[in-house]
Amino acid sequence: MSKSIDVNVHHITRVEGHGNIVLNTSNGKIEKLEWQVPEAPRFFEAMVRGRMWDEIQPIVCRICGICSFAHSLAALKAVEGALGVEISEQTDKLRILAYYGEQLESHVLHVGYLIAPDLLGVKSVVPLASSHPDAVKTIVAAHRVGNQWMELLGGRMTHPVSFRVGGFGKLPTDEELKELRKSLVDTVPKLEIIAELVMSLADKLPAFERDTEYIALMEPGVYTFYHGDIGSTDTSDKVNIHEFESVVNEYITKQSTAKWARWHRDSYAVGALARYNLNADHLLPLAEKTAKAFGLEKGCCNPYMNSVAQVIESVQVVEHALQLIDELLTAGITYEVPHVEAKAGMGVGAIEAPRGILFHRYAFDDDGRCVSANCCIPTNQNHGNIQKDFEALVPQIMDRGQDEIRQMLEMLVRAYDPCISCSTHFLNIEFV
Amino acid sequence: MSKPKVAIFDFACCEGCQLQIVNMEEDLLELISVVDPVEWREAMSDHRDGYDIAIVEGSITRHEDEERLQEIRSHAGMLIALGSCATTGGVNKLKNKFDLNDVKRCVYCDSAHLPHLNTALTKALDEVVKVDYKVHGCPINNKEFAYILRCILMGKKPFIPNYPVCVECKMKGNPCRYEYGEICLGPIIRAGCDAKCPSGGFWCYGCRGYVDNPNVNAAKEIMAQYHKTIDNLRGRMFLFGSKQEQTL
Numbered sequence: 001m002s003k004s005i006d007v008n009v010h011h012i013t014r015v016e017g018h019g020n021i022v023l024n025t026s027n028g029k030i031e032k033l034e035w036q037v038p039e040a041p042r043f044f045e046a047m048v049r050g051r052m053w054d055e056i057q058p059i060v061c062r063i064c065g066i067c068s069f070a071h072s073l074a075a076l077k078a079v080e081g082a083l084g085v086e087i088s089e090q091t092d093k094l095r096i097l098a099y100y101g102e103q104l105e106s107h108v109l110h111v112g113y114l115i116a117p118d119l120l121g122v123k124s125v126v127p128l129a130s131s132h133p134d135a136v137k138t139i140v141a142a143h144r145v146g147n148q149w150m151e152l153l154g155g156r157m158t159h160p161v162s163f164r165v166g167g168f169g170k171l172p173t174d175e176e177l178k179e180l181r182k183s184l185v186d187t188v189p190k191l192e193i194i195a196e197l198v199m200s201l202a203d204k205l206p207a208f209e210r211d212t213e214y215i216a217l218m219e220p221g222v223y224t225f226y227h228g229d230i231g232s233t234d235t236s237d238k239v240n241i242h243e244f245e246s247v248v249n250e251y252i253t254k255q256s257t258a259k260w261a262r263w264h265r266d267s268y269a270v271g272a273l274a275r276y277n278l279n280a281d282h283l284l285p286l287a288e289k290t291a292k293a294f295g296l297e298k299g300c301c302n303p304y305m306n307s308v309a310q311v312i313e314s315v316q317v318v319e320h321a322l323q324l325i326d327e328l329l330t331a332g333i334t335y336e337v338p339h340v341e342a343k344a345g346m347g348v349g350a351i352e353a354p355r356g357i358l359f360h361r362y363a364f365d366d367d368g369r370c371v372s373a374n375c376c377i378p379t380n381q382n383h384g385n386i387q388k389d390f391e392a393l394v395p396q397i398m399d400r401g402q403d404e405i406r407q408m409l410e411m412l413v414r415a416y417d418p419c420i421s422c423s424t425h426f427l428n429i430e431f432v
Numbered sequence: 433m434s435k436p437k438v439a440i441f442d443f444a445c446c447e448g449c450q451l452q453i454v455n456m457e458e459d460l461l462e463l464i465s466v467v468d469p470v471e472w473r474e475a476m477s478d479h480r481d482g483y484d485i486a487i488v489e490g491s492i493t494r495h496e497d498e499e500r501l502q503e504i505r506s507h508a509g510m511l512i513a514l515g516s517c518a519t520t521g522g523v524n525k526l527k528n529k530f531d532l533n534d535v536k537r538c539v540y541c542d543s544a545h546l547p548h549l550n551t552a553l554t555k556a557l558d559e560v561v562k563v564d565y566k567v568h569g570c571p572i573n574n575k576e577f578a579y580i581l582r583c584i585l586m587g588k589k590p591f592i593p594n595y596p597v598c599v600e601c602k603m604k605g606n607p608c609r610y611e612y613g614e615i616c617l618g619p620i621i622r623a624g625c626d627a628k629c630p631s632g633g634f635w636c637y638g639c640r641g642y643v644d645n646p647n648v649n650a651a652k653e654i655m656a657q658y659h660k661t662i663d664n665l666r667g668r669m670f671l672f673g674s675k676q677e678q679t680l
Contacts, residue, residue, distance in 0.1 A: 011473055013473045013474075013475075013476060013477040013479075014473075014474065014475060014476070014477055015474075016447050016474065017447065038548070040443065040444040040493050040494055040497060040551070041493075041539065041540075041549060041551060042444050042493070042524055042527075043527050043535045043536075043538070043539050043551065045538060045539055046527065046530060046534070046535040046538035046539055047523070047526035047527050047529075047530070047535075048526075049530075049538070050529075051670075052667075055637075055671065058634070058637055058671065059523060059526070059671065062446050062448070062522075062523045062570065063446060064446050064447075064448070065445075065446035065447045065448020065449065065450070065451045065571060066446075066447065066448070066451060068446070068448065109454065113454065113475065114475075117477070123476060123477040123478035124472075124475055124476035124477060124478065125475065126464060126469070126476065129461050136461075140457045140458060140461075143455075143457065144457045147455055147457075154632070155628065155629070155631070155632020155633060155634070156571075156628050156629075156632060157451075157452070157455055158448045158451055158452065158455075158571045159448060159570065159571060160632075161628060161629045161632035161633065161634040162632045162633045162634070164633065164634070168633065169632065169633020169634050170631075170632050170633030252540060252543040252546070252549075254546070254548065257548060257549055
């Protein structure tokens with residue numbers, strides 16, 4: 001092979017944040033192949049130092065506009081752990097319910113607005129509005145349900161205001177929960193249409209596989225997004241979330257302002273496919289049916305299939321949300337006033353953000369002022385795995401045209417649903 | 433009249449304000465029927481050079497970003513700052529309270545000296561270039577965004593409230609957050625958000641910036657009435673208030 005390839009994608013489109021793809025080959029030899037992250041770092045962990053315990057969530061939810069509920073809830077869990085605050089079963093259920101709204105919204109946004117254009121051979125969702133009006137209407141409708149769901153329980157679609165340390169600042173009424181229930185029942189057939197659309201285009205997803213380690217929260221008997229320990233496809237041992245630093249092992253590279261992570265191998269993957277590979281046995285019936293229709297096997301190591309796992313999870317969260325609403329309505333919503341007292345302590349919160357496992361750790365002094373923080377974001381845990389995928393994929397496709405190679409690399413990055421502005425705020429503080 | 437070409441750019445931010453544009457759902461499809469979107473990295477892969485209106489989200493935190501913003505400004509007939517990070521520096525300005533070397537060391541430890549991890553003091557867009565319109569808020573209120581854009585397209589001057597959040601909060605019938613023993617910035621912060629935070633059970637933390645002439649005396653009266661100090665209020669003002677000189 002004598003041709004040279006020169007792919008230089010500056011600021012890849014249809015992803016959150018700024019990333020570059022660089023591939024140079026000469027005479028069939030790879031000279032440079034890099035997934036680069038030049039995003040401007042924002043230094044959240046440094047900025048929260050000195051802030052009071054009740055200011056942490058409103059600050060750190062702003063790490064990310066797309067997963068602000070995940071950041072909020074991880075932060076609240078960590079702050080509550082540090083201050084020894086117990087929360088009620090009602091709060092726990094309402095938070096999980098609220099969080100599922102973000103899962104749905106984010107997954108539909110990713111699959112419908114960011115991935116579908118690749119599968120349909122266009123540059124954005126804009127031309128699809130005229131070429132596939134019904135599909136776009138369905139996607140928009142499902143997306144809006146996710147947003148209204150978040151607004152009801154979080155007070156706002158982005159950067160929620162109803163979550164408080166210890167509970168809620170504003171609770172939904174029984175009537176509002178019933179309305180949400182009705183809209184979720186109506187959403188199930190919409191998700192079936194989206195699943196059918198993705199299924200009809202699944203042959204456009206490249207058939208590329210690379211065995212890697214997958215990491216996600218695991219909780220006995222549950223397809224969990226919220227509770228549990230850290231599990232891996234490489235070991236049956238579980239790690240308590242308080243030890244998350246021993247899993248992520250962050251390190252700094254020259255090609256990225258975001259840190260990278262590795263555990264048992266050079267890299268690992270988090271996100272919908274990781275959750276599926278670890279927890280698929282616990283899907284609820286409708287989600288399981290969707291998974292069967294796709295034929296997605298547990299143990300799949302094709303990163304492009306992450307989008308399919310997101311479709312299955314969209315069904316799962318709606319299905320589980322309906323159960324949670326019924327449980328909440330049966331018990332009746334009780335008015336509770338969170339009671340919190342400042343004290344010294346340290347706490348950890350973990351949650352499965354739409355794009356993978358997310359950890360927050362905070363320590364506070366006697367007055368309840370934050371003395372140190374550590375946020376470990378899913379996308380930074382995926383950066384190294386994206387690079388390793390590149391290195392395995394490119395030799396397999398080098399005989400193809402440069403545009404096709406570029407497109408496959410872009411699609412690979414998009415498949416991970418990266419949230420790059422999130423991923424540039426890590427640190428490795430020594431906690432003493 | 434040909435449709436104005438619109439490009440959307442972002443700097444240091446969470447991209448949550450662009451998400452609010454996506455969250456316009458069907459209205460977004462209508463919006464793109466009256467403007468010509470030529471560049472929007474978060475949502476579109478195609479782009480064409482040249483634009484009439486640049487919509488910019490995010491703060492400026494690096495020297496190279498200042499240059500990029502100046503370049504954008506030089507091509508744009510009109511520049512709209514989108515959201516708190518762009519209009520005031522937003523939450524990114526908390527960084528300016530610290531020594532920058534300390535901030536870098538805190539996050540990147542021994543690698544803090546590497547050139548690609550460099551950072552500068554956070555700036556709002558109008559500290560670098562001329563800004564024609566500001567869409568306030570963290571995140572923006574997408575109804576207000578649509579309204580401002582509509583006014584611009586019709587050649588009208590948009591009305592941006594210059595009264596405090598308390599006005600909208602009272603109209604919604606919310607109990608005052610001070611009644612809960614909390615410190616709320618509502619009395620000095622620009623309305624237009626529909627008092628989302630107090631309505632959702634939280635205090636106002638000031639993401640829309642101060643009204644032009646905050647009624648300092650009224651704020652002092654409220655603090656006295658609820659046995660709070662001006663220092664309590666100042667403490668809350670750090671989150672989004674770091675751009676403007678402290679008024680209290």
